[in-house]
Amino acid sequence: MIQLTHLQKLEAEAIHIIREVAATCENPVLLYSIGKDSAVLLHLVMKAFAPGKPPFPLLHVDTTWKFREMIAFRDARIAELGLELIVHTNEEGRAAGVNLFASGSRLHTDVMKTQALRQALDKYKFDAAFGGARRDEERSRAKERIFSMRSPEHRWDPKSQRPEPWRLFNTRKRPGESFRVFPLSNWTEADVWDYVALEKIPVVPLYFAKPRPVVARDGMLIMRDDERMALRAGEEIEMRSVRFRTLGCYPLTGAVESNASTLSGIIAEMRSSRVSERQGRLIDHDGGASMEQKKQEGYF
Template sequence: MTMTHLRQLEAESIHIMREVAAEFANPVMLYSVGKDSAVMLHLARKAFFPGVAPFPLMHIDTTWKFREMIAFRDRMAAQSGFDLIIHTNHEAVEQGVNPFTHGSALYTDVMKTEGLKQALNKYKFDAAFGGARRDEEKSRAKERIFSFRSSSHRWDPKSQRPELWNLYNARVRPGESIRAFPLSNWTELDIWQYIYLEQIPIVPLYYAAVRPVVERDGMLIMVDDDRLELRPGEKIEMKSVRFRTLGCYPLTAAVESTAATLPEIIQEMLLTRTSERQGRLIDHDSAGSMEKKKQEGYF
């Protein structure tokens, strides 16, 4: 009996989660509400069944997430029985940091990276699960499954611990931490196939529907609330769109689509030729931008 690739990936992820739970005093699961987080949450339920996972979920809320994401987040936390920690960089919000006037790079740094560091320091987590995959972006291809972070949350790509077999080095000093990536070896297609196979609930924004959008810098931005100020010449149009990736609504591009079911989404993905991070504005700022962000503590 040979295990299928999805069952092998599933077993590897469960192994990683159990290892983190056993080796760390205070782990947390970063929950971004996206499809990868949905899979990660599902796997965490499997790993500790019939018990519940011995760690909370944490969401870094920038206050600019799609409203449907927030509603979905609260529903999933309640259904799955996880504790949910929500952290926002309130100082930055009070200073009026927003994705429009500050640019995507600074905004992301302050609201996401800084917000995350604040929360990790506040709760003194020594391990944090993230849903990143190695196929997402080039600098991620070399990321370890247990990725060491200094006490200032920095990642040093040049002095990563060698990682062999399925033996993970979980030793850290006080203040240092590990980012654990149980989905490292999954691809976007694996994620979708698994969601389909396991009937995992995902935010409805992934499915195509008629939504209000404006075209801005060649991207379709959804008008999720009245904070999106129209520039001269922009007009709100109703289009059938969906999202391949979810983040802050002003920074997340929609794609025109009529794919309203999982098989249709997978079909569309297989037939198109644009990779998913295309829809995230932060990756395009400069060459190697993700690598720089990761060194500074971005997930």
């Protein structure tokens, strides 16, 4: 018997999980955050239901601070695939003047990401939301289930998670309860890029190096994507050849200096890299168990 390769096994597992949600949940949604993990997830969802289309919409929680290229890529991709996309922004937060620079990253993340996500899930009564999170990303994610149960208040209780033996997922829930579902749980960053290359999956061009206007701030290289980012005294915009390993809100996402302008270049760079991908994400460093805490509050 020919063995499936490592990537074929991961692909089959993810498609199985995706179909399980379609078969057992009433109102699923795919959390689409435009990055490479979302790109892979979207590709797998298209495969799972071919020749039909996914029987659920996509949801993008827009904090209004995403890179412009991300939004352009999102709109082009959704149009190309002919899918339904819901874009949700926390309008109360925006009206209250929550601003990344004035309010700080912690409040911004809570209001414009965590609260916004909860608002959207409640508004459309989604009972299962796919996310592209992987267990290799962060310590508390390493212990999260593939079907991660959330209370009606969207809270995660790490100490009472359901066992998931074999492929037998218990998808029963009470009214108000919901699932976050992570089909890429067992993928690593390297698997994601290898799969992007193998399946020729389109990704946001920000992942590829090119000269971009950046400012050195708090030990990171921040790309000034629009006028809202005021320069501090002594700061100067320089053109440097950079790329991004992860994509989020632009003022919170550090660029890396690189000349890798092709997929093979990115993969070679990642293999020799000695730092983890989320190192460029400011919000992860608010204290040792920071992600665990945010997840308990309802963050993805």
